[in-house]
Amino acid sequence: MRPGKALAVMAIPTIASQLIILIYNLADTWFIGRTNNPYMIGASSLALIACLVFYKVNSAFK
Numbered sequence: 001m002r003p004g005k006a007l008a009v010m011a012i013p014t015i016a017s018q019l020i021i022l023i024y025n026l027a028d029t030w031f032i033g034r035t036n037n038p039y040m041i042g043a044s045s046l047a048l049i050a051c052l053v054f055y056k057v058n059s060a061f062k
Contacts, residue, residue, distance in 0.1 A: 014059050021055060
């Protein structure tokens with residue numbers, strides 16, 4: 001298999017799963033934002049950053 005095609009076969013599902021996770025976390029933040037509690041919104045934002053870092057490190061080792 002050509003390197004470009006092999007890279008696309010591996011990269012496209014990884015990118016799609018990361019986009020789905022990002023949309024899911026943004027939806028969570030929106031629902032938490034409706035509570036008007038700044039502490040909950042801040043905790044959600046910190047958790048989002050931690051999850052994104054974890055997913056990026058995990059993707060590097062796939």
